[in-house]
Amino acid sequence: MSKITKISKHFIFQILLLILILILTLILPKNISAQSCVSFGELCGSDFECCSPLTCQSGVCQPISNILNNPAISRSCRNLCLENGYAGCTSIGTDDSASNGLVWTFSDAQCTLADYYNCYYVIYNTGVVCGGELSTWTNCNCYSYTPPPTPTPTPIPT
Numbered sequence: 001m002s003k004i005t006k007i008s009k010h011f012i013f014q015i016l017l018l019i020l021i022l023i024l025t026l027i028l029p030k031n032i033s034a035q036s037c038v039s040f041g042e043l044c045g046s047d048f049e050c051c052s053p054l055t056c057q058s059g060v061c062q063p064i065s066n067i068l069n070n071p072a073i074s075r076s077c078r079n080l081c082l083e084n085g086y087a088g089c090t091s092i093g094t095d096d097s098a099s100n101g102l103v104w105t106f107s108d109a110q111c112t113l114a115d116y117y118n119c120y121y122v123i124y125n126t127g128v129v130c131g132g133e134l135s136t137w138t139n140c141n142c143y144s145y146t147p148p149p150t151p152t153p154t155p156i157p158t
Contacts, residue, residue: 040084041148054084060148067098068140072125077140081119087144089119098139104130 037051038044038061050061053068063084070080070092077089077098093100094113103117111130117123123136130136 062147063142063145066142066145067096068142070123070138070140072123072136074122074124076122077119077138077142079122080140081142084142085146085148086142087146088142089140090143091141092117092119092138093141094138096139098141103136103138105136106130 038049038054039051040054040061040063042061043059044050044056044061045059047055050056052071053063053065054061055064057064063086066086068077068080068084070077073080075083077092081087081089091099091101092103094102094104101115101117102113103115103121103123105112105114106126106128107114111128117138119140123138126136
């Protein structure tokens, strides 16, 4: 009889554990992760909510400069500029003005500065740190910023 009691207790424990997992799956938000952030033009409450390189300005995520860092997120500088409200990219570079045409990259088992990239090359993450940041990286010089429209609050039915 004690063997049946042990099996029953173990079975009940497994059922309770399964119920707990099910409840947590239903209750917790789906976007819990370190990668979750608010994109360009979306509402925000603080700078910490906005995806890099955006900041929260007047309750909306917007860039603070036309120079955007491209930290190897599988985007070209052109696409990064477009995604952040700019018309396009004029130049790239590791310097503060994104104009020297260089990209940190990892090639032949070493970090090197490459000069054959442009605004249209996609910058991929190699998982190696080069020049103080994850390689491959560069800065993008974007032009013609268009701020997002002022969000209209959704009316709450009374």
